[in-house]
Amino acid sequence: MAVSSSLGSAKALAPVRASLLAPQSQGAVVASASSRRASVRMRASAASPAELNKTVWVWTESRQVMTAAVERGWTTFLFGSKDLGRDWSSTARIDPLFIDGPAIFDGDNQKVAVISQVSSPRELELVQPDNVEAENIVIDFRGGWQVIPAENIVAAFQGCRGTVLAVSTNSTEAQVFLEALEQGLDGVVLKVDDMDDIIKLKDYFDRRNEAKSQLSLTKATVSKVEAVGMGDRVCVDLCSIMQPGEGLLVGSYARGMFLVHSECLETSYIASRPFRVNAGPVHAYVTVPGGKTSYLSELGSGKEVIVVNQNGLWRTAIVGRVKIESRPLILIEAKDNSGDDTYSIFLQNAETVALITPDTGSGGRTAIPVTSLKVGDEVLVRKQGGARHTGIEIQEFIVEK
Incomplete structure (x- = not known):
């Protein structure tokens, strides 16, 4: 008609x-x-x-x-x-x-x-x-x-x-x-x-x-960098392209999530993979829509995660594929400015894996490869409630270490 x-x-x-x-x-x-x-x-x-x-x-x-x-x-x-x-x-x-x-x-x-x-x-x-x-x-x-x-x-x-x-x-x-x-x-x-x-x-x-809102990110100072041996790590491949300064929020504890950079940067030895985040081992938390977290091991094709940039702006993205492989890991610990809280993350010990740094506004570096990371470096973390039940933040007594 x-x-x-x-x-x-x-x-x-x-x-x-x-x-x-x-x-x-x-x-x-x-x-x-x-x-x-x-x-x-x-x-x-x-x-x-x-x-x-x-x-x-x-x-x-x-x-x-x-x-x-x-x-x-x-x-x-x-x-x-x-x-x-x-x-x-x-x-x-x-x-x-x-x-x-x-x-x-x-x-x-x-x-x-x-x-x-x-x-x-x-x-x-x-x-x-x-x-x-x-x-x-x-x-x-x-x-x-x-x-x-x-x-x-x-x-x-x-x-x-x-x-x-x-x-x-x-x-x-x-x-x-x-x-x-x-x-x-x-x-x-x-x-x-x-x-x-x-x-x-x-x-x-x-x-x-x-996804129109802006997440609050906090500076944290690296206090420990240590190679720890082999573990099963997760590469998260998205159905979206990420830009420099974007990545996923990942952490061993939900109370402090590190902003892990995508593999969008060009290197001499491997092609850019702007759809990928080498996110950490299977036990780690990753932030997903709705203020929730998921274990990296639970992600799969069709699931949603949030992509966050250096300034806290974020968007949702669909997971296209997850790869779990055994790789050498490095343990990174960082303290917030108060010095009261310590956060940790395990990542693959490789030059293509990096943590996002605070935006200095002077054209400085966006991310530091974990292979170059040292005590005293500043990285970005997302502070939030630590107690979780099926990925949902709850109010209860909890000790994580």
């Missing part, structure tokens, strides 16, 4: 898009244009960075799904029946939108979007900025193909004022649309009757939001 109907209220919809970005601001749909702009400004500061760029509408006939969505801050719902919309609006603070043929209307009967079904390349060509008058478009992809059409839509609509959403029948589909060509579509219409899809999509947004 090609988009052919005009959208009389299109010019008023740019504020609508902004108000939908933060879930709490959905009520702005039925407000005046000036009040919308004001409410958007007030709410934007409280909204999470990732969700400021993504719209989520929920299309369901399940009250459980509605409850789960509202609890997570998504309050715009699509209805095929006005009676159902009014019934739910009387029991929960939601903003109902009503589907009537190829158009979507708000509670004041103002058209806010159009729906376009796409099941062929020809129909996809019709959904282009020059061919539609509506600023807000909901695309219902049919026929099995989703990723490539979504990428084409992202490319075609980049820079346009309107909002482009895709109908998703589960949380996995929604992530595909939100990540197409890295930037993703503007949002999704989650058409589900299982509240697990609401929970999973919210968890996905939480991980994205979390």
Whole structure:
């Protein structure tokens, strides 16, 4: 179904898009244009960075799904029946939108979007900025193909004022649309009757939001460097390229995690492997999303870790492969500036393995190979709670040595 109907209220919809970005601001749909702009400004500061760029509408006939969505801050719902919309609006603070043929209307009967079904390349060509008058478009992809059409839509609509959403029948589909060509579509219409899809999509947004934050890293002074013999060490190969100054947080104790550099630097004897961190032995902890840790031995293809740079900025990355091999190890201990806490890590004794140093701002070295490390050198560590249960930080008495 090609988009052919005009959208009389299109010019008023740019504020609508902004108000939908933060879930709490959905009520702005039925407000005046000036009040919308004001409410958007007030709410934007409280909204999470990732969700400021993504719209989520929920299309369901399940009250459980509605409850789960509202609890997570998504309050715009699509209805095929006005009676159902009014019934739910009387029991929960939601903003109902009503589907009537190829158009979507708000509670004041103002058209806010159009729906376009796409099941062929020809129909996809019709959904282009020059061919539609509506600023807000909901695309219902049919026929099995989703990723490539979504990428084409992202490319075609980049820079346009309107909002482009895709109908998703589960949380996995929604992530595909939100990540197409890295930037993703503007949002999704989650058409589900299982509240697990609401929970999973919210968890996905939480991980994205979390990755916008900055970790606090601390300087620690190396107090011991000692070759200790053979052990089973883990190379973590990611599905992402790391830059100089990036690595993984690894440590023998969860209370102090060392920032271990990737093998992205060129050397005379071995090619750069910017996807790899030679991370340490099987018993060591590594930091993963959600404020958790995992044993290096537990990592495998498809798991997620966090990549951290010299300034504490971090992002998530997918593990592509893990290699465990027996190699000579070196023990490194370091004390924080107070001198009260000592942290330790074992690493392979090789020139390609390095710890990241504090950023001096003077163009100094980014990392020190463990083979060159000496007492008195400064490295970066992440201080955190030591007690862990299945990787989750807990409050309990613990002694680690």
